Amino acid sequence: MIFTETKLKDAYIINLEKMVDERGFFARTYCENEFENVGISFTPVQANVSYNRHKHTLRGIHFQKxxxxxxxxxxxxxGAIYDVIIDLRPSSPTFNEWIGIELxxxxxxxxxxxxxFAHGFLTLKDETEVSYLMSDFYVPGSGRGIRWDDPYYNIKWPVKAKIISDNDKNWPYKS
Incomplete structure (x- = not known):
């Protein structure tokens, strides 16, 4: 795996190191040792998948308090997503900054x-599936959210969202 730090402190884009032959390729998508080598302590305890029927479906922006x-x-x-994260750590030099990346x-x-960090994404294709490895378990009642269109963060989405849950439509504005 090739780790590239983003402009947000401690957040990384990870590219696969593919072993290619006539069959296709093989690549490691998680290795505790490789994460530790770049200073990331991450041990997954839960795996989730998000299936999205239609392009321009927005999920997020969520975090647990x-x-x-x-x-x-x-x-x-x-498929494809535009993935967005926001640094919500008050002690971070990139506090309240966001990035978006196409996965x-x-x-x-x-x-x-x-x-x-808060996390959300917008699907760019129909029939999109997203996989998450999580470091901690979901705790009912601890979930919070940020409006995808909050002018305080001014996130530049590549296209307008067409499908948004009522829950995500009702997160309060920060500003």
Missing amino acids: SPYEEAKLVNCLK DSKNRKMLYVPKG
Whole structure:
């Protein structure tokens, strides 16, 4: 795996190191030792998949409140997403900053989202599947969200969302 730190402190884009032959390729998508070699302590305890029927479906922007923060390793298995993370750690030099990256089944990039970040995505193709490895278990009642269109963060989505859950439509604006 090839780790590239993003402009947000502690968040990484991970590219696969593929072993290619006539059959296709083989690549490691998680290795505790490789994560530790770049200073990331990440041990998954839960794996999730998000299936999205239609392009332009928005999911997020979600996080779990303290002390239930969770780190994620996000991978788009089928289709494509515009993945967004926001650093919500008050002590971080990149506090309240965001980045967006396209993850898809062709580029096979992954995004490591540290604890203390909010995460959401917008599907760019029909029939999109997203896989997450989670560092912590989901705790009912601890989930929070940020509006995808909050002018405080001014996230630049590549296209307008067409499908948004009522829950995501009703998160309060920060500003």
